[in-house]
Amino acid sequence: MMNGNTVLSSRVRLARNFEDLPFDTADHPDHATMCIARTANALKLSGADRGFEFFRLQDMTQDRMQAMKEHHLISKDLMAHTDAAAVLIDFKNTLAIMMNEEDHLRIQAVTEGMSLRKAADRVFMVEDALSRQVNFAFDSQLGYLTACPTNTGTGMRASLLMHLPMLTRCKQMGDVGQIVAKVGLNIRGVYGEGSEALGNLYQVSNQVTLGRTEQENIATVEAVAQQLTEMENALREKTLLEHPAELEDTIYRAWGTMKYARLMPLPEFFRVWSDVRLGAAMGLVHVQPRLLDTLLEDMQDACLRDDAEAYLTGAALNEERAKRIRAILGE
Numbered sequence: 001m002m003n004g005n006t007v008l009s010s011r012v013r014l015a016r017n018f019e020d021l022p023f024d025t026a027d028h029p030d031h032a033t034m035c036i037a038r039t040a041n042a043l044k045l046s047g048a049d050r051g052f053e054f055f056r057l058q059d060m061t062q063d064r065m066q067a068m069k070e071h072h073l074i075s076k077d078l079m080a081h082t083d084a085a086a087v088l089i090d091f092k093n094t095l096a097i098m099m100n101e102e103d104h105l106r107i108q109a110v111t112e113g114m115s116l117r118k119a120a121d122r123v124f125m126v127e128d129a130l131s132r133q134v135n136f137a138f139d140s141q142l143g144y145l146t147a148c149p150t151n152t153g154t155g156m157r158a159s160l161l162m163h164l165p166m167l168t169r170c171k172q173m174g175d176v177g178q179i180v181a182k183v184g185l186n187i188r189g190v191y192g193e194g195s196e197a198l199g200n201l202y203q204v205s206n207q208v209t210l211g212r213t214e215q216e217n218i219a220t221v222e223a224v225a226q227q228l229t230e231m232e233n234a235l236r237e238k239t240l241l242e243h244p245a246e247l248e249d250t251i252y253r254a255w256g257t258m259k260y261a262r263l264m265p266l267p268e269f270f271r272v273w274s275d276v277r278l279g280a281a282m283g284l285v286h287v288q289p290r291l292l293d294t295l296l297e298d299m300q301d302a303c304l305r306d307d308a309e310a311y312l313t314g315a316a317l318n319e320e321r322a323k324r325i326r327a328i329l330g331e
Contacts, residue, residue, distance in 0.1 A: 005289065006228070006232055007225060009110055010113065010116045010160055013107065014124075035104050036100065053090075057079065057086065062302075063305045065079050066079075070302055071093060073093060073096045075101060109122035114225065116218045142210065154214050155209060173197075184208040199273050248284060251279035254276050259325075263322055269321060291328070
């Protein structure tokens with residue numbers, strides 16, 4: 001089994017601040033407006049603006065904002081400052097420039113599978129284009145200056161979204177936490193700090209940005225991901241060898257529910273999704289893991305409501321989710 005069975009996506013995020021603006025632009029409308037205008041203008045002058053679409057959060061519905069968060073295009077912190085916040089998103093929905101979050105700019109790229117270096121190339125290309133037009137706050141000893149000291153230095157966070165169902169079931173996530181902490185990494189829920197590990201999904205990212213290069217942090221995250229993958233796969237193989245009927249029963253029950261259910265509440269969706277993806281990765285269920293990864297993003301509440309252009313709740317929302325899953329998987 002390869003990394004592709006455990007790593008859903010890679011994300012690299014850069015924190016940058018303009019040297020002449022205070023950090024707390026979100027609380028000062030004039031500074032926030034200046035930050036947005038300067039970013040959009042710099043991107044245009046650099047010639048790198050093609051393919052980007054501009055959004056002001058105050059002009060968006062709550063469902064549209066939440067759908068963007070579910071697709072990891074914007075953050076919860078950006079949604080806390082709707083009056084001041086804006087975002088530039090590329091047409092592939094894989095590259096975003098958030099303005100007036102905790103820092104003036106959060107430039108991030110999300111790519112499929114284990115591809116941190118590809119994501120890094122994309123964000124540094126945008127950062128380089130902007131830096132030719134504007135000056136970022138930088139200290140020769142400390143590196144890039146940020147609102148939170150933990151981001152000072154490279155200002156870069158490299159993270160992998162990993163599916164670790166057997167490590168979770170075998171109650172080994174405590175050991176995983178110790179492993180990642182020893183090398184300066186964090187492990188969090190699917191939506192970062194303070195979020196739950198829905199669907200047995202975890203974000204593994206670097207904690208240290210000062211004193212390490214971008215390449216060193218990426219290499220560390222990749223090495224730990226490889227170690228976690230080996231641990232996860234060893235447990236999968238052991239369970240299949242020692243308790244095959246129990247494992248197969250769990251997977252096939254989840255597969256039947258996903259394919260034929262008429263109502264699918266979100267908590268149940270995360271549970272059966274995790275079991276089916278485990279089965280797909282082990283070759284027990286004949287469906288591509290990438291298709292399931294797309295389902296994970298598109299079947300959440302706000303994404304469903306935003307796509308349906310209707311405020312669905314309760315049974316109607318659960319029925320719509322089940323119907324769309326059946327259509328995608330092929331009833």
